Amino acid sequence: MIWIKLFIFFLLAFHVVLSERRCAQCVAGKYLSQRSLMQDSEAGQSMGWVEEWKITDCARGVIRFIPCKSACINVRLFKIGAAENTLEGVMHDCADDMIHSSPDLPQDIDFKEYSENAEFSNRRRNFNITYSFTMANVDNKELIQNEYSSFIMPSYKSEYTWNSIIIQIAFPVIVVSLFVALCCCAMYKECGMCRKSRKPFDPDTGDDLPVEDLEMAPVVRSELE
Numbered sequence: 611m612i613w614i615k616l617f618i619f620f621l622l623a624f625h626v627v628l629s630e631r632r633c634a635q636c637v638a639g640k641y642l643s644q645r646s647l648m649q650d651s652e653a654g655q656s657m658g659w660v661e662e663w664k665i666t667d668c669a670r671g672v673i674r675f676i677p678c679k680s681a682c683i684n685v686r687l688f689k690i691g692a693a694e695n696t697l698e699g700v701m702h703d704c705a706d707d708m709i710h711s712s713p714d715l716p717q718d719i720d721f722k723e724y725s726e727n728a729e730f731s732n733r734r735r736n737f738n739i740t741y742s743f744t745m746a747n748v749d750n751k752e753l754i755q756n757e758y759s760s761f762i763m764p765s766y767k768s769e770y771t772w773n774s775i776i777i778q779i780a781f782p783v784i785v786v787s788l789f790v791a792l793c794c795c796a797m798y799k800e801c802g803m804c805r806k807s808r809k810p811f812d813p814d815t816g817d818d819l820p821v822e823d824l825e826m827a828p829v830v831r832s833e834l835e
């Protein structure tokens with residue numbers, strides 16, 4: 611019984627994960643070099659800086675996907691005076707708890723749990739900073755990658771190698787394999803018990819049945835419990 615409950619629990623957990631909004635999590639261009647712009651406390655800017663960004667690259671399709679309660683956020687940095695199709699840097703993430711305060715955004719809105727479709731932009735230092743929020747899933751790797759193929763971006767030397775491979779591929783595979791192994795183990799155990807209670811026994815003669823007839827032996831319900 612415990613296994614059935616565990617299985618149902620996993621199904622429910624899986625369902626919750628699936629029904630949440632999925633947002634891309636990645637950076638491209640020189641977003642990571644603009645930390646002083648995006649976390650300029652003197653200007654009143656306070657927003658998150660995510661460790662995982664380092665191992666991503668939106669433009670090359672190295673993107674993580676994460677569940678999100680509020681909107682998905684996309685920040686684009688345009689250098690003022692540069693050609694129109696030039697992007698200095700971009701960031702995609704979940705808006706949950708991301709922006710605590712910003713001089714670039716309306717002051718009367720709580721952006722920590724912003725749940726609307728909207729775009730805001732402001733010029734600060736030498737940049738046009740555009741913030742886009744969307745309530746749609748942002749979970750299409752090819753779409754995101756293609757979006758940035760039309761922009762010229764400063765090349766960003768990503769540090770991803772084994773780290774991103776482990777996080778994006780090996781880890782989920784290990785978790786799923788462990789779960790499958792546990793299920794198999796549980797099923798095997800239950801079947802083992804079934805076999806024990808099904809003694810190869812012929813009720814007419816009282817003789818033991820040959821082993822080949824094991825599957826055909828009548829099963830008395832109460833013996834199984």
Ligand SMILES: *[C@@H]1O[C@H](CO)[C@@H](O)[C@H](O)[C@H]1NC(C)=O
Nearest residue numbers: 688694731732733738739740
């Ligand atoms: C910033 O750039 C975007 C996209 O090019 C443009 O739509 C927006 O009007 C600009 N905002 C400012 C404040 O210059």
